[in-house]
Amino acid sequence: MSRAEPLAPDATSDGKTHFEVLDGLRGTAALLVVAFHIQGITVLFEANRLLLPHAYLAVDFFFALSGFVVGYAYDDRWGRMTVRGFLARRLVRLHPLVVLGAVLGLVSYCVDPFAGDRQNAPWLLIVLGFVAALLALPSAPLPNRLGDSHPLNAPAWTLLQEYIANLAYALVLRRLGVWPLLALTALAATVSAATALTLGSYDTGWGLSNFWGAPVRLAYPFLAGLLLYRVRHRLPRIRLGFLPLSLVLLLAFAAPVLPEVHGVKLNGLYQAACVLLLFPTILVLGQHSSGGALTLRLCKVAGRISYPLYITHYPFVYVYMNWVAPAPASPAATAAVAILLYLFTLLFAAAALQLWDMPIRQRLQARISRGGSTVPPRR
Template identity: 75%
Template sequence: MPPQSGPRMASDGTKAHFEVLDGLRGTAALLVVAFHIQGITVLFDAQRLLLPHAYLAVDFFFALSGFVVGYAYDDRWSTMTTRQFLTRRLIRLHPLVLLGAVLGLLSYIGDPFAGNRQDAPVMLIVAAFAAALLALPSAPLPNRLGDSHPLNAPAWTLLQEYIGNLAYALVLRRLKTPWLAGATMVAGLASVATAMSLGSYDTGWGLHNFGGAPVRLAYPFMAGLLLFRLHHRLPRWRVGFLPLSVILLLAFAAPAMPTDGVIKLNGLYQAFCVVILFPAIIVAGRHSQGGPTMAHLCRTAGQISYPLYITHYPFVYLYMNWIATGNGQGAVTGPFAIGLYVFTIVFAVAAYRIWDRPLRLALRRWSNPVEGSDLS
């Protein structure tokens, strides 16, 4: 029996989740965590990575975010203010930003494997922590590879997420669909030009390449919003969660590609993923559903995707320094890497249940924001 179309309707009258898109966000988070853990053992050498394109999960997240923000809020602006929208987005995203900042601070000052590699002035660490609490970049810290958010590297994408939400509230929601399509095309050209120039989308995460961050945000976020606006006119592909997850896995696992003359094939391949493949996956996921078991799997994957993504890296820092001590050699590395992977997932489940969900519910009761979808 083919999957049904569209999201399941919520019993309480609120907007329902697109369960397959929820699940795919979980798939992408699981793959990028595996990329970080395995990558740190080979210093992110593209030829030795098992998932050399998995950092494109960030661009997939941005596209999902644009689609879901449009779905959740495009029809609510007659009864919702910009302040209410931004309050709701802060409640949705910031509790885990705070937790990630605390974990990052603890992993920096309490790392038993770092030796003197993380000796830094106290005020520099305090400033980095203050910035991390706001998802802002800070001055570099020793032994943090030039990350713009040195206590919790993935937080650079949360800053871009906030920028995307602000742009939506102030500008993008007001654009008629043809104008949005035009802006998306311009952003797409800039995106492809960046990939072809650099040979990849590996930009935006550090202080030295921070200008690449808004370029990576602009096209997928606007493309996701445009897909929502046009979704009734698009093909009704019904592929399902597991096949779409396999497609994501294969896309991330494709080998890194060389430069052929003046054409950087790796950049061309990644541009295809970001500009064409990811939007197609969203279109297919938007129309797909499975049975009760698959729906439960998708909901669970979606629930832990953001906690997993934003809390795993402080533990990866510890693993990085353990590797640097010379302990992570030979056959012992694999079991430790697998153990770390499982631990980050378990920790994400705990973070969702003990920290994220209760705190968001308390903040909602306090602020009484407009009701809406909680998928994004």
């Protein structure tokens, strides 16, 4: 009887092995932010009633991971790859699920059985919102959507920032050496810290009224992730592992909301420490970490499901919000429905990955390969 082949980490389209623990941590962050949204919507995100009051910082962690991974996957491909080819690859990687999220958001807005008359909006406004959602663009506010800049699928605001970061990388950042990149990262860190200390949190960027905060939240983590990739060989090789680092994320997100003391907004100071110091440290520790077969399997599953889960769960959360809003059920019934919803979003994300995202990406990637999105090597 032959032995089964050992489980291997996932690989990029160029054949590079994924950082398995960082993949897994992306999944951990996605699981935590979904729990935050489901529980938070029942209390309209009142900070002192949240079980994971800092979990929206998962977005900032995603941006840091993105900077690191984009550098790893593409820094050495320029010369064989055009800007157009890079942008096409990023669209193929990200946009099929953006489209699915937009469709889910439209359905949840138009046929929500619990919404009553709270979502009666002019059809033209809904159509324009849907077209914008298909492109990951902000749109005019819709009733009963809490001022979200992307009212049919709120988390899509981060995908717009992801595209902006990818464009900045392709046009400018890929050309920068370590020292100019370090200077930009330091500037972004200063603006980031000033924002957190002024507002008392990083809870900005998601709405039309605070959309200015989106690029502020994007800049430092993405630049820091890219910088850490560029200097990775000069950093200490310290390992901690997937489960301990997942616990660190959980504890960071579950910490209590801190008060203002003598004019200093301690909550903003705490969140700035997470974004500016803790998350880059986790990247450094996670990139060198590994584990046994079980850990690798957990990381692969968590990493694969993280993006489908993040970008498809919120339309279902809207429906849950409308079920809770008019006449709150008992705490036990609300908790039971919340748990069932959480499990459902996981199953739906797995199905979306297998039945929607992967088949579409494979077809689109085949077209890119046939069309020749790279330039021939110089002789």
